[in-house]
Amino acid sequence: xxxxxxxxxxxxxxxxxxxxxxxxxxxxxxxxxxxxxxxxxxxxxxxxxxxxxxxxxxxxxxxxxxxxxxxxxxxxxxxxxxxxxxxxxxxxxxxxxxxxxxxxxxxxxxxxxxxxxxxxxxxxxxxxxxxxxxxxxxxxxxxxxxxxx
Amino acid sequence: xxxxxxxxxxxxxxxxxxxxxxxxxxxxxxxxxxxxxxxxxxxxxxxxxxxxxxxxxxxxxxxxxxxxxxxxxxxxxxxxxxxxxxxxxxxxxxxxxxxxxxxxxxxxxxxxxxxxxxxxxxxxxxxxxxxxxxxxx
Numbered sequence: 001x002x003x004x005x006x007x008x009x010x011x012x013x014x015x016x017x018x019x020x021x022x023x024x025x026x027x028x029x030x031x032x033x034x035x036x037x038x039x040x041x042x043x044x045x046x047x048x049x050x051x052x053x054x055x056x057x058x059x060x061x062x063x064x065x066x067x068x069x070x071x072x073x074x075x076x077x078x079x080x081x082x083x084x085x086x087x088x089x090x091x092x093x094x095x096x097x098x099x100x101x102x103x104x105x106x107x108x109x110x111x112x113x114x115x116x117x118x119x120x121x122x123x124x125x126x127x128x129x130x131x132x133x134x135x136x137x138x139x140x141x142x143x144x145x146x147x148x149x
Numbered sequence: 150x151x152x153x154x155x156x157x158x159x160x161x162x163x164x165x166x167x168x169x170x171x172x173x174x175x176x177x178x179x180x181x182x183x184x185x186x187x188x189x190x191x192x193x194x195x196x197x198x199x200x201x202x203x204x205x206x207x208x209x210x211x212x213x214x215x216x217x218x219x220x221x222x223x224x225x226x227x228x229x230x231x232x233x234x235x236x237x238x239x240x241x242x243x244x245x246x247x248x249x250x251x252x253x254x255x256x257x258x259x260x261x262x263x264x265x266x267x268x269x270x271x272x273x274x275x276x277x278x279x280x281x282x283x284x285x286x
Contacts, residue, residue, distance in 0.1 A: 021181070024177075024180070024181040025181045025182065025212075027177070027181070028174075028177040028178040028180070028181035028182070028209070028212075029178065029209060029212035029213050029215075029216065030167065030174075030213055030216065031212070031213070031215070031216035031219055033220070035219065035222050036219075045222070045223065046222075046223055046282065047222075051222065051226075053212060053215060053216075053219075054215050054227045054230050055208055055211055055212040055215060055230075058182045058183075058184065058208050058212075059181070059182055059183055072186075073186070073188075073198060077207045077208075077234055078233065078234060079231070079232065079233050079234065080207070080208065080211060080231070080232050080234070081229070081230070081231040081232070082227075082229065082230045082231075083228065083229050084226065084227065084228050084229075085228075086226065087222070087226045087227075
């Protein structure tokens with residue numbers, strides 16, 4: 001039962017904002033702006049460095065929550081929220097982890113739907129949280145039954 | 150280029166219409182993001198999952214929408230970016246990115262943002278809280 005996972009935190013994983021990953025990512029969303037990809041431009045910018053696009057943490061790993069098994073298929077991504085204290089800088093390393101902050105069920109068109117609220121964090125070396133990410137992930141009754149949970 | 154801080158409530162940024170969504174767009178995003186869920190790249194897997202065809206990663210669409218703000222990073226940055234995924238995006242869809250000012254204060258501007266397809270349907274929708282850099286005195 002997924003409710004038991006509310007409040008559970010994952011292991012922590014270090015992720016570096018790698019220059020080439022930022023370039024590939026920016027290109028893949030059609031946004032290869034020099035603030036992301038041009039080193040000289042980044043140095044001259046107010047950040048003194050290149051930065052990463054706001055949805056870049058998609059490439060990060062956020063650790064595993066012990067015992068939690070989500071289906072690899074059939075999940076619906078309902079909502080996504082990012083919060084930043086400042087943009088991420090190319091070259092910096094963040095300590096990332098996740099937490100299940102809520103789980104509830106609602107009757108929908110396709111039966112009983114489960115809603116996960118997953119929160120993710122990225123902290124700097126001093127333990128300051130630089131960004132958070134919150135996802136609402138919906139798991140349908142068909143998928144839940146197939147997993148017998 | 151006009152500066153973003155000059156925008157007033159009700160005004161819109163210049164919208165951007167993307168080229169039709171291609172399979173290569175989604176293959177590139179899968180590789181760049183590490184999201185290899187095959188419903189985004191392989192026809193048979195999408196069909197098996199009950200979809201009419203492969204669909205774009207929601208996060209690809211969300212990533213695209215943010216580029217309306219990229220030219221303005223010298224003025225501020227995206228502090229909050231919230232999106233609700235409301236429709237599927239298929240190959241060949243023609244998406245338009247839109248942002249309209251909802252609120253202006255001394256320290257931030259809030260935009261309603263959305264991406265609509267060629268039928269005028271919203272596929273993602275939400276808001277951007279753009280924090281303005283404070284001038285050092």
